[in-house]
Amino acid sequence: MSKQLVWFRNDLRTKDNQALTTAVASGKPVLAVYLVCRHQWKQHHLAPIQADLIMRRLAQLQQDLALLNIPLLVVEIDSFNHVPRCLTELCQQYQISDVHCHYQYELNEQQRDNAVLSALSSNNVSLLQYHGECVMPPGSVLTKNRENFKVFTPFRKTWVSGLTEREFSPIAAPAAIDQALLPEAFLALLKNNSPLPCSYDRADSSKWTCDDPSIIQQLRDFSASKAADYKQDRDFPALAATSNLSAYLALGMLSPRQCLARIYLDHPHCLDAQEGGAFTWLSEIVWREFYRHLIAVNPRLCKGEAFLAWTQSIAWQQDLHLLQAWQQGQTGYPIIDAAMRQLKYTGWMHNRLRMIVASFLTKDLLIDWREGERWFMQHLIDGDFASNNGGWQWAASTGTDAQPYFRIFNPTTQAQRFDPNGDFVRHWVPELSDIPGKKVHQPHSWAEKNGHRLAYPLPIVDHAIQRKLALSLFEQAKKST
Template sequence: TTHLVWFRNDLRITDNRALHAACEDPQARVIALFIATPEQWKQHEMAPRQAMFIYQHLQALQHSLAERGIGLHYHQCDDFADSVDWLKDFCKSEKVDALFYNKQYEFNERQRDAAVEKAVSESVICHAFDDSLLLPPGSVTTGNNEMYKVYTPFRRAFLSRLTESDSRSLPAPQVRGNAGKVVMHRLMPFDYPLADIGDDFAIGEEAARHQLRSFCREQVQDYLEQRDLPAVDGTSSLSPYLAIGVLSPRQCLNRLRTECPDVLEKTDGGAFGWLNELVWREFYRHLIVAWPKLCKHQPFVEWTDNVRWRHAPEELQAWKDGKTGYPIVDAAMRQLNSTGWMHNRLRMIVASFLVKDLLINWREGERYFMSQLLDGDLAANNGGWQWGASTGTDAAPYFRIFNPTTQGERFDKAGRFIKAWVPELADVPERDIHQPHRWAEKQHRVLDYPLPVIDHARARKDTLAAFEAAKNRS
């Protein structure tokens, strides 16, 4: 018998449910496959950095699979529709008896998988696994069997289900009989823009696991005090690995439990605080399955589509370039543009600024983030943007608007983060760093730094009025 493992967003050999199941029969011939779909990626705005991260992890995966006697086949199609036809032919030519894959939960991906199962149904048995979440979508519901719309009760129900569930990590498959005979063909780079990812994120699942281990050993205790300070390296920086499945959430949970056995009892501790973030990740993924419209550019709260967004291309560009004249916003956007990663507090600040100060459609921000992020993930990104824009489930009410100056003062008091990313402000003293032009005026100096693109107090009033009017029109 031939077992085919189709890798998608699960680029690892350890704790991979589909791979593990495919390898259970020691007699089976196991082959692996990855299909690149550049046209689809373009439609989904995948960042060239993330494409490179995938490509490099694919090379690492090819290596570790080969060491275990599993050859990785690689093919490039335009989009998901093409991949269905191609996969059908591939299964025929390789005489595949069973197809193993881990589920993806986005709408287009689910449509594709349904089409594949149908296309190969005559000759291939399909085994699909819930692998990228601690608990599968649909398994954490209210008394009425509905998905929660608010996070806190979701978390409560989630944690009580989690303690009953089996979340053990699975080992990497054993070396198979034909190890050493696998021919490794060079993987051609994707026909997609690929960008340098720098040195911040090492390649390989071992590197990711090492980072997880040292974070849980050395840093997680201080997570609550440090997680909101962008100048401090206080969060795990594991999101790029989780987004493409180099690391599984079970590995995160189990490592956390090993290092902090009382994580679930000590609910005011850093370990619980970090687990809480993993549960947010689950929440957003469960949401996109319960409400597929979230994958289709629609807001959760329908009336928010009546907001008359401003068409302000120059201000949008200033936001993208980190030239809004608000130091914390600009430092954050420059961090994103040059590294592909942005601190969570800053994601919230820049999202609020785009939507609530510039009154620009949140979809512009969502799209731009995807085009830059190394950890781009539809569910988390959409969830974050709809939260910031007050258009989603569990959204901050629309009248809660961040003040970008006071946010900077609170979370980057001495301006250490700002100075690292906005060199034009190097001479500005600490106490003036959040309002540099006020200082420059007093000093009779001219800064080579833009004036604020908008006045926050006025923008706040305009936004409140625009949301109020939209609500009244509904």
Template sequence: MTTNLIWFRNDLRVTDNPALTNACKDQNATVIALYIATPEQWKMHHMSARQAYFIHVRLTELQKELAELNIQLLYQSCNNFTDSIDVIDNICQEYQINQLFYNRQYEFNEHKRDCLIKKKLKKSVKCIELDGNLFTIPLTIRNGKGEMYKVFTPFRNTFLDQFIQTDYHLYEQPEPRENQKIKSKKIPAFDYPTEKFEFFSPITKKALQRLEEFCAEKVEGYTEKRDIPSLDYTSQLSAYLALGVLSVRQCLHHLTQEYPRFWENQKSGAFSWFNELIWREFYQHLMVAHPRLCKHKPFIEWTDNIQWKNNKDHFEQWKAGNTGYPIIDAAMRQLNQTGWMHNRLRMITASFLVKDLLIDWRWGEQYFMSQLTDGDLAANNGGWQWAASTGTDSTPYFRIFNPTTQGQRFDPEGIFIKQWLPELKQVPTKLIHTPHQWAEKVGKPLNYPNPIIIHDIARKVTLEAFEKAKKTD
């Protein structure tokens, strides 16, 4: 009798899971599932306590969902990816595994781990790798020279050409296994800090409900309203995609149910949202084409010559949301309190750290990972390098957001600011983005810090630093 092992990683779902579906194809096979926690690896990757909590509660739900299929979920813990190789080997020997199924992970360390596991199990276990987390396999979308695109728009155009010709079907959830009895053990606490939160539900039905409601009720207005942080018009599905509670194919499935052939109208809200999913794909492909992106290296190599100020006091004030710039501080406090930040605000706060404070973008990238529930290496690195002008297809280094005008543009009434900065509730709307002017005018002290830098001066210093770095390349 064949015994199959499905190894769950960042695909914590039973629906539309190629590895699970294929492991269960043989109705006569015994199927076992496994999850391996790697707390030391998580620490090296700066995984947030909120994401660790979300993984834990999601594993508990996954265990219940697998139990309904009569599949046992084994749980193991070891320090890091290297140690997980021996864990897999031991499990395969103990349970006499014939085939190991898993969905590919494309990041450098994860790919290296999987190669070593295949080498270790080569003679005893057949490793079956599948693709469950992206629309397309990395490096399959190439330019005329056969190379990975360095600019998003031509990548998207080629992606769409392939997309239109491809039938993206959902993998069916397997039927319950017959004649297979299981004994479920409670998932033990992680040997890693966890922080409870309620922003994302670990229950599959609620994740699907959020996806369905977004596609049915909010996609139409997505283009016009997605950049306004006081409005609930982003999908807020990022954590589900990062951990694989939902798949991109499920997103596409529900989107096309509401908007068939949405790609024919590239000005529509449906296409605008799908475009964000293509950006996610783009950053994943870049990680494979350029492994140095997984190693804290900039895509544009001369930007490694920049002489950063790296003022630690300024960094701490940025982290705490005490910079004296309301839109920056409100965004950082949202991040610190919820483990999530509106996408437009991620751009603005990242630009402020790099272009106003002249602090190394890697400091900010690491801090975001340490706080985000939806922390994802490719997306986070891609976003930070875009804002820092160190990445592919990034904003030009001479384009520097003015934090005051950015607040006026995207939070004109100060609704978002007053939600997260209650000390500014008394400030009139007209002056909410420059509250110190109001305080000086009326002679009232503010319980709010003065700006830690003057934007116009900081802008000139940053331009000089980038231009100097480029000349010395």
């Protein structure tokens, strides 16, 4: 009897997994595989903390699949170039007739899948792909002229209007396969308790849960108790007002359709009440899809190119001292330093702060947005190429639907608005813990008035001066193109 192979990628779940469900529905024995591509992880700047979460989740997934009588193989290889041969050999070894997986939209991943398709076809094995990363897959949300959207708001309007009840219904986990159908090789794999292979650097991710019941409960708790106030509370980093589900979405431990179904169940009028918190949170899911649609049809975004062609001419400054001060949270701007230290020590950063520090790097330090994009991916537990690239290009005014280049965040006024009492800053910048209230956002002014000596750097740049320089850089680039 031929067998089925499920190739797991960024879809590390048994629920709402069309590839897995379809393979099981075939009535044939199913084998699952995950490929650890260490060189590709390094090339893509995978954060060690995210690598750790992946491996912890794979150990959990292996247990979950075992309950379905599906063995999970974790195979470590060097790069995407080795994937076609690896999968072909697995198919030959276990008499696989069909390989099931979900689409990935990044350029390297598409090239890899094309090579796999060719290799499997040559061996009479089918590659069956499904859309699991998006509620509305690329190509399904288009303008009246059948073109892809370049601006978010009309994209969201069309995305919402295209929803049907089908999009609200996640697929349940499949029933267990009859163990009597399993060949001896599969039974032996189910009994194998060897450690999962991974030679990639890892950092402790244990503060992030990785089992389904805990993740689903976190989604339910947010939807029930915080979603309604999300719009008014989401921008204040000192509040625990966000869902903290981004890491699970990035790795496919949770699907966007599961999120949509839950928010709609608890807030059935959210699509009509677009001023409410539930719709505002739903919009974050739509942003995620918007950026995926963009990279699917604009492969140059995966090559480090700006979406707006003229911004390729910006003469970004190269100043290692300024870059390192930003990376280590030593800029002399408390909100910037607090945010960067949060990233360094937790692998996560509040979304409002991501915008503030990105604006600071590109508009105050005048450093190429790609440096920030790379640093984030190297440290984020929720690192996600499409969203990270889209967010950085938005802040740098080089991307689609970008913040206009003449709108530049003032880090001090942003801090005063979104951390009004300075609680977030004092938590992450303890050397400023004695400064009361909002005065913490201008610590040297307070210290001078109070005769206090601070063990904290002076601002590395003057925002007012840098703002003018940034405007000049953009204007020169625009004129020269």
